[in-house]
Amino acid sequence: MSVESLRAERIQNIIDATSFKEPKKIPVGAEVISWPFSYAGVRYEDVMDDPQKTFEAYIKYFDVVDFDFVWGGTLNTAVKAAHAMGNYSYRIGDDGTVIIHLQPEIDYMSADDYPDLIADPVAFNNKMFKQRNTTLQLPREQAYPKIIEALKAIGVFKTANDLISDYMSNVKGIVPITGAPIGYFSPINTLFDSLRGMSDTLIDLKRRPDTVREAVKVLGAANRARFASLNPLDFSEPYPLGSTGYHIECFLSPELFDEFFFNEFMELCMPFMEAGLKFFIKGEGRFINTIDRYRKLPKGSCVFMLDQDDPFEIYKAIGDWHTVATGITVDLLQMGTVQQCTDYVKRCFDTFAPGGGFIFMPNKPLLCAEDAKPENLIAVFQTANQLSLQ
Amino acid sequence: MNDEYDYSLDDLLEQAQNDTSWEPDAAKRAEMIGALRGSLMML
Numbered sequence: 001m002s003v004e005s006l007r008a009e010r011i012q013n014i015i016d017a018t019s020f021k022e023p024k025k026i027p028v029g030a031e032v033i034s035w036p037f038s039y040a041g042v043r044y045e046d047v048m049d050d051p052q053k054t055f056e057a058y059i060k061y062f063d064v065v066d067f068d069f070v071w072g073g074t075l076n077t078a079v080k081a082a083h084a085m086g087n088y089s090y091r092i093g094d095d096g097t098v099i100i101h102l103q104p105e106i107d108y109m110s111a112d113d114y115p116d117l118i119a120d121p122v123a124f125n126n127k128m129f130k131q132r133n134t135t136l137q138l139p140r141e142q143a144y145p146k147i148i149e150a151l152k153a154i155g156v157f158k159t160a161n162d163l164i165s166d167y168m169s170n171v172k173g174i175v176p177i178t179g180a181p182i183g184y185f186s187p188i189n190t191l192f193d194s195l196r197g198m199s200d201t202l203i204d205l206k207r208r209p210d211t212v213r214e215a216v217k218v219l220g221a222a223n224r225a226r227f228a229s230l231n232p233l234d235f236s237e238p239y240p241l242g243s244t245g246y247h248i249e250c251f252l253s254p255e256l257f258d259e260f261f262f263n264e265f266m267e268l269c270m271p272f273m274e275a276g277l278k279f280f281i282k283g284e285g286r287f288i289n290t291i292d293r294y295r296k297l298p299k300g301s302c303v304f305m306l307d308q309d310d311p312f313e314i315y316k317a318i319g320d321w322h323t324v325a326t327g328i329t330v331d332l333l334q335m336g337t338v339q340q341c342t343d344y345v346k347r348c349f350d351t352f353a354p355g356g357g358f359i360f361m362p363n364k365p366l367l368c369a370e371d372a373k374p375e376n377l378i379a380v381f382q383t384a385n386q387l388s389l390q
Numbered sequence: 391m392n393d394e395y396d397y398s399l400d401d402l403l404e405q406a407q408n409d410t411s412w413e414p415d416a417a418k419r420a421e422m423i424g425a426l427r428g429s430l431m432m433l
Binding site: 078081090139140143148150151155157158 | 405413
C-alpha cells in the first residue's frame with residue numbers, strides 16, 4: 001500500500017471509529033513529546049543544536065512502535081528561543097531531555113492588577129508580555145541581537161520538527177488526529193495558565209469571584225467575536241478534529257465548570273458539531289463529575305482523551321454517545337509487567353471496541369525517560385495493533 | 391521614556407525581516423519570524 005493510501009485509510013478509520021461505525025482497524029496512537037530521546041539513549045540537550053541529529057534520535061522508536069495517529073508527536077517548546085527572549089519559564093530538566101514548565105518562575109499579575117486588565121486587556125497583555133520576556137526591557141540596540149539569536153534558535157527547532165513531521169507523514173503514513181482551525185480555550189485558562197497562575201486563580205474564585213467574572217468576560221471577547229464571524233458549514237468535515245482541553249476545568253465544581261467552560265463551549269462549538277465537525281477533548285484530571293453534560297452535544301461529536309478517570313466508569317456513563325480515547329495508563333507502562341500491561345489493553349479492547357466509539361492511546365503524553373519501560377511500550381502497541389484488526 | 395526603550399517586539403521583528411545579515415532568504419526570514427511569534431504566544 002502506498003503511503004498516501006495508508007494515510008487515507010487511517011483517516012477513514014478515525015472518522016468511522018468516532019462515528020460509531022466499526023472501522024477496518026481501530027486507530028492506535030499516542031501523545032508523544034520528548035520520551036523518544038530516552039528510547040534512543042540520547043539526551044535532547046546534547047543534540048538540540050543539530051536538527052539532523054535531533055531528528056535521527058527522535059524517530060528511532062518508530063522502528064519498534066507502530067502508530068496510526070499522533071497527538072503532538074514533535075517537540076513542543078523552543079527552549080533556547082525562549083531563553084534568548086529572556087523567558088526562563090521553560091527549561092530542560094535534570095535528565096537532559098524533558099522540557100519542564102516552571103510556573104513558580106513566572107512573574108504573574110497581582111490581585112491589584114485586575115482593574116487594569118479589565119479596562120484594557122490588550123494593553124495589559126502587552127505589558128505582561130514585556131515583563132515576562134525580559135529581553136524586551138533592554139535598550140533596543142541590545143535587544144535586537146537577542147531577537148536574532150531567538151530567530152536562529154527557532155530555525156533550528158523548527159527544522160528538526162519539520163523533519164520529524166515529514167518522516168511521520170511521508171514515510172510512516174501517520175496522521176495527526178487534530179488540526180481543524182476551530183478550537184476552544186476557555187478564557188479563565190488565560191488567567192490560570194498565563195496571567196494570574198494556578199493557585200491564585202483558584203483563590204480568586206473564592207475571594208473575588210465577580211472580579212474574575214469581569215476579567216473572563218473581557219478576555220473571552222475576541223474569541224467570541226471570531227466564532228461569530230465563522231460559518232459552521234465551512235468547517236463541517238469530520239476530520240481533522242477541532243480541539244479543546246481541560247486545565248482549570250478539572251479543579252472546578254460542577255456549577256463553576258458550567259459557568260466557566262461548558263456553557264460557552266456548547267454555545268460556540270455546538271453549531272460546528274451540528275455541521276459535522278468533531279472535537280478532541282484533551283483531559284487533564286477527571287471528566288467523571290461533569291461528563292453527563294456532553295449528552296447535550298450531538299452523538300459522535302466528541303472524543304475524550306481520558307487522563308485520571310477510570311475508563312470503564314466513563315464508558316458506562318457516556319460510551320454510547322461519544323468516543324473514548326484510552327487503553328493504557330502511563331503508570332502501567334512505567335511500573336507494570338508486560339503481562340499486566342497487555343492484560344489491561346485486552347480488557348480495554350474487549351469492552352470498548354464493539355460498535356465503534358473507541359480509539360487507543362495512553363492516558364498521558366510520553367515525556368520523561370522513566371515514563372515507559374521500552375519492553376512494556378513495545379508489547380502494548382504490538383497487542384493494540386493486533387487487536388485493532390479483529 | 392528614553393527613545394532607546396521606546397520600541398515593541400513588532401519593531402524588532404520588522405527590522406529582522408529587512409536584515410539580510412542573519413538569513414539571506416527573505417522567505418525564510420518571514421518563516422522564522424512567524425515561527426517565533428507562534429512560539430512566544432505559547433509561553
